[in-house]
Amino acid sequence: MPETPAAERPSSKRPLWIAVVLLLLGAGGLWGSSRLIWFAEFRDAGVRGMVLYSENGATRAVALVPLAILALAGVAGVVATGGWPRRILAFVLAAAGVAACWVAVDGVRFGGYADGVPAAEILTGRGLAFLAGMFLAAGGLVAAKGAGRMPRLGARYTTPGAKRAAREARDPDTQLWEALSDGTDPTRGPTTGR
Structure with missing residues (x-):
C-alpha cells in the first residue's frame, strides 16, 4: 500500500x-x-x-x-x-x-x-x-x-487560493465532490473572460 x-x-x-x-x-x-x-x-x-x-x-x-x-x-x-x-x-x-x-x-x-x-x-x-x-x-x-498531523486553530479558515491548491493535489473524485460542495459545476471547464 x-x-x-x-x-x-x-x-x-x-x-x-x-x-x-x-x-x-x-x-x-x-x-x-x-x-x-x-x-x-x-x-x-x-x-x-x-x-x-x-x-x-x-x-x-x-x-x-x-x-x-x-x-x-x-x-x-x-x-x-x-x-x-x-x-x-x-x-x-x-x-x-x-x-x-x-x-x-x-x-x-x-x-x-x-x-x-x-x-x-x-x-x-x-x-x-x-x-x-x-x-x-x-x-x-x-x-x-504529532505536530504535523494535529489540527491547529484557524486551519479551516484558509484562503480560496489555498483551498484550490489543496484540491488540485488530491484525487479527481474528491475534486469533483468538493467542487459541488463549493457550488460550482465540475463538468464545465474553466470559463474565460466574457
Whole structure:
C-alpha cells in the first residue's frame, strides 16, 4: 500500500487533546505542589522557645509557579500553532518538564526528620512536583511527535487560493465532490473572460 503524502493525511484530534490534558495536569500539579510545605525545621525563637519554621514550594523552589504558568501558556500555544512552531514549543515544554523534575528531586531527603515536622507533606509536595514534571514532559513530547498531523486553530479558515491548491493535489473524485460542495459545476471547464 503506498504511503499517503503529508498533505493528504487526515488530521487527528486525539494527540492534540492528549497533549492538552497532559499539559493541564502538569500545570495543576506544579501549582498545587507550590502550595504544599517543602521545608520545615525547628528553630530557636528566643523567648518563645523552639518554633516550627516552614516554607511552601513557591518560597523554597521559586521555579514552580513560573513553570506552571509556562505549561498553561503552552496549552494555548500547542492549540494555536502548527508545524515547526509547534515542534519548537513542544521541545521547550518537554525541557520545562525535565526542569520541574529536577527541582522536585534537588535536595530531597527521605529520612532524618525531627518529631513534629510534616515529613509526609514535604514528600507529597516534592512527589507531586515530580509527577507534574513528568506530565509536562510527556505532553511536550506528544505535541512534538504529532505536530504535523494535529489540527491547529484557524486551519479551516484558509484562503480560496489555498483551498484550490489543496484540491488540485488530491484525487479527481474528491475534486469533483468538493467542487459541488463549493457550488460550482465540475463538468464545465474553466470559463474565460466574457
